[in-house]
Amino acid sequence: MEQLGDAYGGRRWEGRDPRRVYAGAALGVLGALAVVLGLLVVTTPVGAWLGASDLRAAEKLAGTLGGLGIPAMFLGVVAVLPSSRRENVGVLVGAGFCLVGVAIFQVAYPERWTTGAETLAFETAMAYFVGTGLAFWFVFTAMASFRTRNNPQGMVRLELTRKGKKQTVTVTREEYQRYAKAIRSDGGETEQIIRELESRAEE
Structure with a gap:
């Protein structure tokens, strides 16, 4: 029989490549x-240990390290979180502006x-500001959507497995209780429920 799956499943990283999570971290x-x-x-x-013996060289090295470190952290966050393609692309574009x-x-x-x-301080600041602003926005949306997915507020995620193919659909608690009751009673409604869930999963 097809399985309705685990309500509020604790498998947060299901379907995610562990290598990407580790690389992001x-x-x-x-x-x-x-x-x-x-x-x-x-x-x-x-x-001085790194070869920046005078103040100007040290400031340039520090600015470079900090300038590279911030977008690297943004990229790490979206790599670890289960983010969407749009969020990934947005952070990549932001990191590109930072670079x-x-x-410059x-x-x-x-x-x-x-x-x-011909001073370039303004151009440098604007490119970096646009990059960090864009990257931060998509990191923020990734974090917000992650919190929403893990705080369903009355919604239940069901996993339907049929012929080796898995589909996931989100239903209300009331719908979940109705589906579970119908399947436990085995009153001939199982196939109808499966078809309904499959149609919702394909939407």
Whole structure:
């Protein structure tokens, strides 16, 4: 007999590639470490150990590390969470803008930062601002949708398996109770319920 599945199933990561989850977690950790290292470069002797002996070189290295670390953390979050394709693409585009900002920063700092005929501080800031804003928005929507999926507020997720093919449909508690009662009673309604659930799963 086909199975209706587990109500409020605890398998949050079902169907997700564990390698992607681990890679996302590693990317997030590396991003956080890059930001912390960037702070240490300009506040401790770490900069000299990394070859940034003078203040300008240390500031450039710190800006680069921080600039790369923040989008890496955003990418790590959406890789770990069960996010949609739209959210993944949105964060990737945002991270791309951040990389453009970092690249401009590499060209601009310090000679063409805020002094000289052609300064690039504004362009750098705008590219990075657009990138972080866009990435943050899609990270926020991924986190919000994840919380909603794990707090169904009266909804039940049913899994229907038929001929080796799995389908998932979300129903209200009342519908779930009606389906479960009909199947337990085996009053000849099982096939009708299965067809109804299959039609809803295909919508």
